[in-house]
Amino acid sequence: MRPFAYERAATAEEALARCDEETRYLGGGTNLVDLMRLGVERPARLVDVTRLPHDRIEERSSGALRIGAAVRNSDLTAHPAVRRHHPMLVQAVLSGASGQIRNQATVGGNLLQRTRCSYFQDITKPCNKREPGTGCPAIDGEHHNLAILGHSESCVATHPSDMAVALAALDATVLTRGRGGERAIPLADFYRLPGSHPERDTTLEPGELVTAVEVPPLAMPSRYRKVRERASFAFALVSIAAAADVRDGVVRDCRIALGGVAHRPWRARRAEDHLRGRPLTRENLAGAADQELAAAHPLRDNAYKLRLARNLIVRTLLELGERA
Amino acid sequence: MDGVDTSITLTVNGREHRLRIDVRSSLLDVLREDLGLTGSKKGCDQGQCGACTVLLDGRRANACLALAVAQDGAEVTTVEGLADGDALSPLQRAFIERDAFQCGYCTPGQLCSATGMLEEAARGWPSAVTGDLTADPDLDETEIRERMSGNLCRCGAYEGIVAAVKEARA
Numbered sequence: 001m002r003p004f005a006y007e008r009a010a011t012a013e014e015a016l017a018r019c020d021e022e023t024r025y026l027g028g029g030t031n032l033v034d035l036m037r038l039g040v041e042r043p044a045r046l047v048d049v050t051r052l053p054h055d056r057i058e059e060r061s062s063g064a065l066r067i068g069a070a071v072r073n074s075d076l077t078a079h080p081a082v083r084r085h086h087p088m089l090v091q092a093v094l095s096g097a098s099g100q101i102r103n104q105a106t107v108g109g110n111l112l113q114r115t116r117c118s119y120f121q122d123i124t125k126p127c128n129k130r131e132p133g134t135g136c137p138a139i140d141g142e143h144h145n146l147a148i149l150g151h152s153e154s155c156v157a158t159h160p161s162d163m164a165v166a167l168a169a170l171d172a173t174v175l176t177r178g179r180g181g182e183r184a185i186p187l188a189d190f191y192r193l194p195g196s197h198p199e200r201d202t203t204l205e206p207g208e209l210v211t212a213v214e215v216p217p218l219a220m221p222s223r224y225r226k227v228r229e230r231a232s233f234a235f236a237l238v239s240i241a242a243a244a245d246v247r248d249g250v251v252r253d254c255r256i257a258l259g260g261v262a263h264r265p266w267r268a269r270r271a272e273d274h275l276r277g278r279p280l281t282r283e284n285l286a287g288a289a290d291q292e293l294a295a296a297h298p299l300r301d302n303a304y305k306l307r308l309a310r311n312l313i314v315r316t317l318l319e320l321g322e323r324a
Numbered sequence: 325m326d327g328v329d330t331s332i333t334l335t336v337n338g339r340e341h342r343l344r345i346d347v348r349s350s351l352l353d354v355l356r357e358d359l360g361l362t363g364s365k366k367g368c369d370q371g372q373c374g375a376c377t378v379l380l381d382g383r384r385a386n387a388c389l390a391l392a393v394a395q396d397g398a399e400v401t402t403v404e405g406l407a408d409g410d411a412l413s414p415l416q417r418a419f420i421e422r423d424a425f426q427c428g429y430c431t432p433g434q435l436c437s438a439t440g441m442l443e444e445a446a447r448g449w450p451s452a453v454t455g456d457l458t459a460d461p462d463l464d465e466t467e468i469r470e471r472m473s474g475n476l477c478r479c480g481a482y483e484g485i486v487a488a489v490k491e492a493r494a
Contacts, residue, residue, distance in 0.1 A: 001348045003328045003347065003348065004347065004348070005347075006330065006347050006391075006393045006394070008394075026391070026394060028389075029389055029390065029391055029394065030371055030386070030389045033350070033389050033390075033391055034370050034371060034389065037369070037370070046391075048394050050394070074383075074444070074449065077449065077450060078447070078448075078449045078450075080458075083450065083457040083458050084457075084458055087457050090450065090457055091452065091457075094450065094451055094452040094454075095452045097474070098371075098374065098386075098473055098474020098475075099384060099437065099440070099441055099444065099471055099472075099473075099474050100371075100374060100377055100384050100385050100386045100437060100440075100474045101371055101386060101389070101474065103380075103383040103384060103385050103440075104380075104385050104386065104389060104390065231469075231470075231473075232452065232469075232470050232473035233372075233473040233474055
């Protein structure tokens with residue numbers, strides 16, 4: 001591991017002042033430390049942001065929750081208001097990693113974790129995300145777990161976070177602080193598709209610090225479901241965060257986001273639009289899934305994700321409807 | 325590059341240590357190499373096997389993923405600190421009674437992880453298999469298996485591990 005300078009920031013201003021091009025902010029370190037050991041990340045300086053005053057979950061009078069970026073994943077899932085109001089967020093976070101890692105990992109770090117594409121993590125291989133311009137061996141190589149939607153000739157990586165999928169369905173906002181001041185970035189604008197710049201996962205400016213996530217209230221039953229290669233402690237092949245307001249068998253409103261299928265959490269707006277106002281039937285759900293997945297371009301070995309995604313949409317929404 | 329060394333204070337199993345460490349050291353390396361506490365094991369060194377699990381400020385954590393420098397001032401309990409002198413903890417006794425290991429390499433991590441997990445469950449924390457997220461979880465076999473999924477056992481002693489945790493949960 002390359003030697004680095006370690007500094008602990010007490011305030012966001014201090015963190016920003018110490019951040020330059022070769023600096024990384026350190027949260028729980030569960031992804032960053034691993035990447036440093038692999039040689040994928042080689043920062044000259046770490047600024048520890050875990051002791052900034054961003055470790056609280058506040059309930060706003062609007063019913064929104066403001067979740068500090070330094071809140072540990074396990075504290076988020078243990079919080080009574082989050083458990084009561086946002087089951088799909090709790091289920092998403094609990095379905096990720098292990099009990100140990102959730103105790104260490106922070107909300108900000110969860111958002112900013114890097115893809116687990118095996119080529120990205122292997123410095124002996126080319127990778128446009130790690131070293132722009134070197135190529136993408138995954139397109140013709142090992143890609144059974146990679147993207148089917150929104151990928152490019154440069155990159156077919158997927159975003160690994162479960163939490164971010166639930167936040168996409170919840171219309172959450174990422175609050176940041178940078179040299180230009182504070183910003184509120186809707187989650188839909190926070191993550192990028194790879195295009196010709198897969199090295200950039202998000203729309204954050206250099207040095208910009210995530211300080212909190214704001215989650216507006218949601219008055220619909222919701223759930224998160226994840227399909228993976230073993231029962232626990234594995235990344236998603238495909239996952240879904242869904243919510244539905246069903247009355248008299250008709251979908252009044254719904255939210256659908258998919259994980260494991262793209263470079264960012266995939267909000268299925270076409271499927272949502274198709275469902276609103278229609279009876280909640282297997283046929284209509286399959287139709288909604290097909291509308292969304294018409295844009296998919298599966299790779300040689302991952303077309304199975306199309307059926308998985310379709311089945312997840314149908315089953316999860318039917319279950320939510322039964323509860324109404 | 326200069327300035328790689330740094331000083332930290334750690335309280336490990338109740339004893340305070342002032343340590344001079346390489347800033348790149350993991351908490352696991354400091355426990356094993358600097359303090360001679362070799363109970364915590366290095367399995368994968370990337371957070372996937374759980375053999376390095378310790379209690380960090382009372383919570384189970386993977387010591388291999390924790391930079392030691394970032395834990396300055398922390399309280400750490402390793403497997404060496406679970407017993408009260410010669411009196412084993414109820415969980416340690418249950419591991420012996422239930423034959424919850426074969427080679428024993430993963431056992432220190434299993435013990436620290438289960439100790440932390442039982443505390444989490446006692447505080448009412450849900451897991452991915454908890455049906456009602458607002459109720460106190462019933463720590464049945466399915467719950468134990470899910471909550472212990474961060475600890476692998478290559479000998480496959482899971483039956484015994486689950487039985488031991490079940491016995492110790494009360």
